Amino acid sequence: MNLKTIDIPEKLIDAAFARARKQSAHYKKQKTPFYTMKGKEIAKIDASSEFLIEKLSGIVKDFPSIDKLPEFYKDLFTFIIDINNVKKALSNMSSVSKIIKNIRREKIVKLKELKFEPNSIKIAKNISREYFGRVSSLIKSLKKDINFYNESVKKLKELPSIKADEEVYLIAGLPNVGKSTLLSKITESKPKIASYPFTTKGLNVGIFFKKYLPIQVIDTPGLLDRSLSKRNNIELKAISAFQYLKGTIIFVIDPLQIISEQKNLLKELKKLFSDKGFIIVINKTDLIEKTKLEEILKEFSENYVVIEGEGLNNLKEELLK
Ligand SMILES: Nc1nc2c(ncn2[C@@H]2O[C@H](COP(=O)(O)OP(=O)(O)OP(=O)(O)O)[C@@H](O)[C@H]2O)c(=O)[nH]1
Numbered sequence: 001m002n003l004k005t006i007d008i009p010e011k012l013i014d015a016a017f018a019r020a021r022k023q024s025a026h027y028k029k030q031k032t033p034f035y036t037m038k039g040k041e042i043a044k045i046d047a048s049s050e051f052l053i054e055k056l057s058g059i060v061k062d063f064p065s066i067d068k069l070p071e072f073y074k075d076l077f078t079f080i081i082d083i084n085n086v087k088k089a090l091s092n093m094s095s096v097s098k099i100i101k102n103i104r105r106e107k108i109v110k111l112k113e114l115k116f117e118p119n120s121i122k123i124a125k126n127i128s129r130e131y132f133g134r135v136s137s138l139i140k141s142l143k144k145d146i147n148f149y150n151e152s153v154k155k156l157k158e159l160p161s162i163k164a165d166e167e168v169y170l171i172a173g174l175p176n177v178g179k180s181t182l183l184s185k186i187t188e189s190k191p192k193i194a195s196y197p198f199t200t201k202g203l204n205v206g207i208f209f210k211k212y213l214p215i216q217v218i219d220t221p222g223l224l225d226r227s228l229s230k231r232n233n234i235e236l237k238a239i240s241a242f243q244y245l246k247g248t249i250i251f252v253i254d255p256l257q258i259i260s261e262q263k264n265l266l267k268e269l270k271k272l273f274s275d276k277g278f279i280i281v282i283n284k285t286d287l288i289e290k291t292k293l294e295e296i297l298k299e300f301s302e303n304y305v306v307i308e309g310e311g312l313n314n315l316k317e318e319l320l321k
């Protein structure tokens with residue numbers, strides 16, 4: 001997605017003024033100093049306003065229309081950013097761009113109509129000063145909107161690009177169970193792995209090949225069972241966007257964490273993604289006794305794969321089926 005940020009007001013104004021100075025410097029000398037001065041002021045207004053209008057309307061034009069996005073992204077966008085406020089920010093930028101267009105027209109007409117009289121040079125300078133004053137304060141009035149828009153774009157840019165119409169494997173489970181480790185073992189992806197919960201804050205995407213076809217594997221932030229704090233609620237909602245994707249959930253179980261919580265989460269996910277297949281992976285089997293493993297296997301009577309050595313190969317085979 002082609003998402004662009006926009007310069008902060010001070011920088012926009014500086015750049016617009018620099019363009020004005022450049023145009024003025026390049027303006028050809030006219031028959032009289034008065035006409036040269038008038039022409040220079042018009043060129044300044046023209047160049048600076050064109051720059052600002054282009055910047056502002058470009059941002060508005062390039063922002064993807066939320067209604068036209070695939071359902072998956074539409075949902076993710078609405079969870080990640082405050083769409084209404086982004087729309088408001090864009091609409092304010094659009095209004096300012098239109099007002100600048102009008103001021104430009106008004107001031108240029110005034111300058112063009114100006115005849116050579118004793119006071120004319122002073123009047124022309126005043127018209128120009130008025131233009132720059134008003135345009136500067138208009139751009140400065142966008143400070144909040146520009147900041148909000150840029151922050152939102154930054155968040156959206158962190159979204160990995162996921163082909164929403166292709167099959168995916170989604171790795172889910174409690175925090176710290178080894179989801180990212182699993183992603184790194186079945187794809188070339190090198191996600192951050194650490195021994196504390198909530199290492200993964202966003203989505204990591206890796207690719208593996210099934211009969212030469214690329215399949216996306218998506219590693220997600222750890223989901224807590226039930227007692228969802230506010231932040232994790234947002235993550236859970238973001239995960240719910242996955243209902244629009246086709247594919248299979250790889251549910252990772254850590255035998256050292258509370259099994260009933262993991263069973264509950266699995267149940268929740270099965271409700272949320274009733275159309276998807278599930279593969280249960282029992283991870284970290286190197287850390288438990290065989291008897292403990294057998295106990296856990298009994299808890300999950302469905303299809304499961306034990307991952308470790310041979311187990312990892314079994315999982316890969318399962319995914320390639
Ligand atoms: N001994 C052992 N440790 C493992 C295994 N898999 C993962 N770990 C360790 O478990 C810890 C958590 O691994 P991650 O892959 O970051 O877990 P995660 O589920 O992605 O964690 P969050 O992103 O925080 O939810 C790390 O210290 C890993 O090295 C395993 O099979 N055996």
Ligand SMILES: [Mg+2]
Pocket residue numbers: 179180181192199200219220221222
């Ligand atoms: Mg992780």
